[in-house]
Amino acid sequence: MVKRLCGFFALGLALAVCTFFIYGVCGFAYAAEKTVKVGAIFPLSGGVAQTGVLCKAAMEIAQEIVNGKVDDILVPGATTEGFANLGAKLELVFMDSQNVPEKAMSAAEQLITQENVVALLGCYTSATTATASQAAERLGIPFLNESSTSPILTNRGFQWFFRCTPDDDFFTRNFFEFLRDEEAKGKNYGRSIAVLYENTLWGADVAKAVQKYAAEFDYKIIADVPYTARAASLTSEVQQIKSANADIVMLASYVSDAILLQTTFRDLDYSPSIILAHDAGFNDPNFLKTVGSAGNYVLSREVYASTLLNKPSVKKLNELMVAKTGYPLDGNSARALMGVLVLSDALLRTKSTEPDDLRQALLETDIPAEQVIFPWLGVKFDPETHQITTGRGIVVQIQDQNYIPVWPYEIAGADVLYPIPQWKDR
Amino acid sequence: MEHIEQVLVSGLFAGMVYGLISIGLSLIWGIMDMVNFAHSDFMMLAMYFTYLLFSKLGLDPLFSLPLVAAGMFCLGVLTYFLVIRHVIGGELVQQTLCTFGLVVLLQSVAQYLWTGNYQMINEPLVSGNIRIFAASLSKGQVVAGVASLFLAGAIWWVIQKTRIGWALMATAQNRYSAPLVGIKVDRMFALAWGIGLASVGAAGVFLANYYYIYPQVGATFQLLALVAVALGGFGSIPGAIVAGIAVGLIEALSGYLIEPAYKYLVVFSLYIVVVLVRPHGFFGTHS
Incomplete structure (x- = not known):
């Protein structure tokens, strides 16, 4: 009987050791897969949900490009795997604004304080971008807006708000x-x-x-x-x-x-x-x-037109979008995709993910025209307003x-x- | 003059549809003393059913009307027995939260099943425009308006002239005394939900003929339906139709004559005035 109990005990001990070992290995592997978290706030439910869902899909494509090595698409971050300077990959954390300004603001607060994101992207509609960017400004985190075009957004004197689309x-x-x-x-x-x-x-x-x-x-x-x-x-x-x-x-x-x-x-x-x-x-x-x-x-x-598909990079991105969603790229989803790439370009150049360093990297953005999927003259921000100065309609x-x-x-x-x-x- | 005619005719026909949407809400409100905040979301569901019958089976909305209305009747009875029955004797806040829960449930289910994509029935049997005096209107809207009056008449006849209608009215007057004369209150409540959802289902079918469909489309109409019910009087079918038409006309006229941005301000201001001056609505009774 004692022998039998000892046997059970030994088996239990062996299982426990194995479990710890497996957890340890997995934990190590998990820890090795270090990520830089970026928050993305979009209307994923409500009246403009479908636009938000397509933007999310386009941003996920951008995330795959940044984290993988892609040679046939000429965009920022395509030829490197993640951010070598930070030893990390990109992780987008999405939250639903429901296209309600108050909810966009609380999503921004939650992403910054609980998810510890280093920057925010979003929010498609100007009204939600206005409130979410207030939270980012208050908490001192860079906010890169991709497609809200209300002129007032970059005329508020905000330090942390950048916009990479021409405005209305x-x-x-x-x-x-x-x-x-x-x-x-x-x-x-x-x-x-x-x-x-x-x-x-x-x-x-x-x-x-x-x-x-x-x-x-x-x-x-x-x-x-x-x-x-x-x-x-x-x-x-x-x-x-x-x-x-x-x-x-x-x-x-x-x-x-x-x-x-x-x-x-x-x-x-x-x-x-x-x-x-x-x-x-x-x-x-x-x-x-x-x-x-x-x-x-x-x-x-x-900002986007079907004739741009003559450009091989745009054609390839469009194919990826069609394969993922069944829809081709459009002005909104293409800008959402470009937003991730512009922020990734800054993350590739930043000294650290500290907000001040990332903000400085964004200010120094100078993406050449051939790496932009729109017929723009590249991507550069105005040093005062942080509005893109190189866009074209x-x-x-x-x-x-x-x-x-x-x-x-x-x-x-x-x-x-x-x-x-x-x-x-x- | 031509422009005013257009505004009046458009407002009139839009109002008839608001009226049909409001009938079911009014019936449930009047009989059970309960506000169904998910009423217009059930209409959204009917619009999707209509769209699916059209796109999958090629069944035009005119022919899918009985199918959708019957389906919505069953759904109404089912909703009553599965959900509403459990809160009917509870506090007002429980009932309110319950129907708000249904709003979230229905919209989420629709979003999950059919995505947030917008849908529209292209080229149904009733398509194209028609001239009424100097006004141009889609034929779908005209059919919806006229059918609304017929359906309102039919429901009113059932309520006023049949034994089952009398039982419903008796339940509305006093749900505690009704069992004394052999009325099964539970069944009457289920019937009210059935008729209520069948009528809003019919509204959904007609609306799907010319209006776009997406998971939140019901929210657009819910507030207007609530205003129509309050103006017309709780439980009053003629009241719901007349008030629906009034809301449609006021919305269109104030939008044109005053300022479009203020058209709902005028509608809701009128609602507040009526609630203050005549709390039981145009056709409601003090009881």
């Missing part, structure tokens, strides 16, 4: 430059403008920029119509625009409103001569998928349910179709 002010100026260039080619689209925009931070800032450049380029705003985002019906708003009878209609909407607006245009049998939409909802993959051919003829500003038109670049002319794939035909003639 820049894009709106692009629209007026496009109209000027078209006029020079003999196409006259008229000089009266109606602007219809959702009434959160982003939409209101777009409207301000339109007013500013309309005055500068000698256009007249004859209708200025803000609307409540995610309204059940937009009939009265469209009717106001219709009764103004403007030559040019400018729109700023997120995806659900963009779909509702376009179907309301159709239901009310309203075809403005030309529609200039400010990206966002009109460039979301869901827009065309939902409204189909009703979305044709809309002009939108973009594109104007695309939806033709046969494809986004075709029409400006700048050196990357244009077609001429502008004008005027938009009446609904009965489509």
